[in-house]
């Protein structure tokens with residue numbers, strides 16, 4: 001049987017996605033932090049390449065005294081910022097390489113946070129053990145079964161708790177990974193193709209996978225997990241931001257969104273700080 005092509009769209013299972021992500025993020029952790037660390041900030045909560053910061057948006061509400069889980073924490077920059085805001089925070093990630101970066105950054109900044117290694121579709125936490133969960137592009141775009149991830153987060157959240165995550169905007173699936181207007185704005189792939197983008201090594205082993213869900217799929221996954229969808233943010237490209245991040249950049253960003261941020265909540269006990277829709281306060285967030 002011949003090997004799959006070096007890259008392309010294939011159906012993947014949970015094990016393939018997990019193994020590929022371990023390989024990819026372990027191998028690239030140091031490069032990822034070297035390339036993006038300055039933009040992220042050592043102790044700052046950046047939701048996306050548009051530079052949206054939690055210090056400005058407050059999508060998680062008041063975090064002081066709350067137990068917060070950061071999923072796919074990478075270098076744990078967000079977890080570190082949450083700690084400075086008075087949260088009890090745990091950072092979790094699949095990749096030992098990323099967690100090693102997080103530990104080194106913790107030692108360098110003097111802001112250390114508890115870190116656990118695990119898979120977001122099988123969270124190593126008890127039922128109803130966290131007040132809030134968050135993720136900035138961690139895990140959601142990489143797991144084979146993101147509906148299972150939603151159910152896992154719903155399981156560990158206490159009633160009334162929020163789950164806020166940013167991920168690649170589903171529209172981006174149709175476009176090439178280029179930030180410029182000429183090539184980056186040509187539709188070349190079907191929005192409806194749910195097979196995972198996968199790269200294979202010479203032996204046919206998957207070494208990178210990225211998955212796609214349409215907007216409707218995401219809503220059904222969230223509602224299917226028993227969560228309530230509170231808001232969906234589609235950040236506009238900020239005036240004056242010239243930095244590019246892969247296909248994210250000012251030229252393409254002037255036309256289409258590349259990030260989506262889903263604000264969800266587990267129904268139950270009312271929280272003292274109700275979520276206020278952001279559109280009126282932040283015109284950049286459509």
Ligand SMILES: C[S@@+](CC[C@H](N)C(=O)[O-])C[C@H]1O[C@@H](n2cnc3c(N)ncnc32)[C@H](O)[C@@H]1O
Pocket residue numbers: 018021025040046071072073074075076092093094095098118119120121135136137138139142143
């Ligand atoms: C794009 S990085 C984002 C890291 C960090 N949140 C940031 O903003 O820099 C994606 C992260 O998700 C992690 N990840 C991928 N699949 C995962 C899974 N199944 N469970 C937990 N983490 C996962 C990767 O190891 C990586 O650290």
